[in-house]
Amino acid sequence: MFNALTPMPADPILGLLTQYRQDPNPLKVDLGVGVYKDEAGNTPILATVKIAEQWRTDNEQSKVYIGPTGSAPFNQLMTELALGNDHSALMANRIRTVSTPGGTGALKVAADLIERLRPGATIYVSDPTWANHTGLFATAGLTVRTYPYYDFANKGIRFEDMLAALELVGEQDVVLLHGCCHNPSGADLTNEQWDKVVDVARRRGFLPLIDLAYQGFGSGLDEDAYGVRKMAAAVDEMLLCTSCSKNFGLYRERIGSCSIMAKTSQAADTALSIMLYVIRCIYSMPPAHGAALVETILGSQALSAQWQQEVAVMRERINGNRELLVAKLHQLQTAKDFSFIANEKGMFSFLGLTPVQVKQLTADYSVYMVDSSRISIAGINQSNIDYLAKSITAVL
Numbered sequence: 575m576f577n578a579l580t581p582m583p584a585d586p587i588l589g590l591l592t593q594y595r596q597d598p599n600p601l602k603v604d605l606g607v608g609v610y611k612d613e614a615g616n617t618p619i620l621a622t623v624k625i626a627e628q629w630r631t632d633n634e635q636s637k638v639y640i641g642p643t644g645s646a647p648f649n650q651l652m653t654e655l656a657l658g659n660d661h662s663a664l665m666a667n668r669i670r671t672v673s674t675p676g677g678t679g680a681l682k683v684a685a686d687l688i689e690r691l692r693p694g695a696t697i698y699v700s701d702p703t704w705a706n707h708t709g710l711f712a713t714a715g716l717t718v719r720t721y722p723y724y725d726f727a728n729k730g731i732r733f734e735d736m737l738a739a740l741e742l743v744g745e746q747d748v749v750l751l752h753g754c755c756h757n758p759s760g761a762d763l764t765n766e767q768w769d770k771v772v773d774v775a776r777r778r779g780f781l782p783l784i785d786l787a788y789q790g791f792g793s794g795l796d797e798d799a800y801g802v803r804k805m806a807a808a809v810d811e812m813l814l815c816t817s818c819s820k821n822f823g824l825y826r827e828r829i830g831s832c833s834i835m836a837k838t839s840q841a842a843d844t845a846l847s848i849m850l851y852v853i854r855c856i857y858s859m860p861p862a863h864g865a866a867l868v869e870t871i872l873g874s875q876a877l878s879a880q881w882q883q884e885v886a887v888m889r890e891r892i893n894g895n896r897e898l899l900v901a902k903l904h905q906l907q908t909a910k911d912f913s914f915i916a917n918e919k920g921m922f923s924f925l926g927l928t929p930v931q932v933k934q935l936t937a938d939y940s941v942y943m944v945d946s947s948r949i950s951i952a953g954i955n956q957s958n959i960d961y962l963a964k965s966i967t968a969v970l
């Protein structure tokens with residue numbers, strides 16, 4: 575079976591980690607994988623996570639199996655974080671949430687559930703989207719198509735084209751929407767645009783699957799949830815995938831959640847039973863550590879307030895980096911306008927470079943980013959900004 579195979583190319587995002595680590599250049603800059611970095615270039619453990627870990631060490635009584643749904647308090651708190659405590663769908667008891675191994679695990683559960691309910695269903699993803707979305711849905715058996723999203727020429731959203739495409743999506747189809755901090759473009763729908771997308775979803779009757787992996791990194795925890803809350807209030811059915819990798823910094827703990835919203839409480843129970851079977855067939859049950867930390871933080875008023883501060887610090891640093899990069903690039907050259915970067919949201923933006931320019935940046939300057947010129951803004955700091963801006967200007 576293993577003879578004469580053709581090797582898979584390295585993952586377009588995760589492969590950069592290895593390349594970066596092996597590069598001996600002391601000036602190297604890592605703008606590849608979407609992980610938060612502080613001014614010193616480290617990805618620290620949040621103070622609230624440290625407190626929660628200590629609490630868990632002191633109080634955990636057993637390592638017995640947790641079950642396919644994961645932790646009930648975590649599931650409840652994560653649903654409330656996304657939708658708000660008093661959302662009409664929560665009040666009507668139409669939502670069922672499970673803990674998952676990261677946001678990717680949540681998407682895999684959603685994908686396998688959809689495939690089980692509607693084999694070969696078509697899922698529409700934004701053009702472009704997170705590199706892993708396509709493979710994840712395609713390997714589950716779904717048909718992946720795209721709807722227009724980012725306008726590379728004008729650095730904005732092709733909103734009219736997007737709406738027109740969504741108007742043609744059928745009732746049996748699924749549409750993946752980025753809840754906030756669009757990955758890879760950083761170009762987010764405005765609230766008015768969300769209202770229009772929600773209206774199309776309601777009228778067309780397709781199933782919205784919202785990927786909310788960066789809540790709190792755009793404009794704020796509640797602000798970033800505008801679209802998901804609005805959608806959940808308007809449609810009968812929805813899937814929601816969240817991740818605690820970024821806003822809790824729990825990358826390697828692999829914890830996120832997947833929620834089903836059904837038309838009635840009874841339908842939600844039945845759909846959950848199928849989701850639990852799907853989970854049992856993939857990984858049986860989710861890891862418990864990350865969920866325990868998140869529920870300790872969100873379940874305590876004091877820790878939750880402290881965590882919100884920590885999220886605000888990360889968000890503000892990223893937004894500051896956006897301004898800094900634009901200012902430095904504009905100091906060094908005037909041929910290309912980069913001001914759009916300051917208006918985008920979350921961890922990523924496209925620099926708008928060609929693949930050849932990106933290759934040159936890596937080969938000649940040890941600046942690492944995805945081939946599409948997607949940069950992870952958190953990798954910028956006061957020590958590398960001058961070198962980075964000069965390197966980018968040199969390849970323009």
Ligand code: LMR
Binds near residue numbers: 606607608704706757
């Ligand atoms: C990214 O887009 O860089 C992150 O979501 C990390 C990943 O798993 O790709």
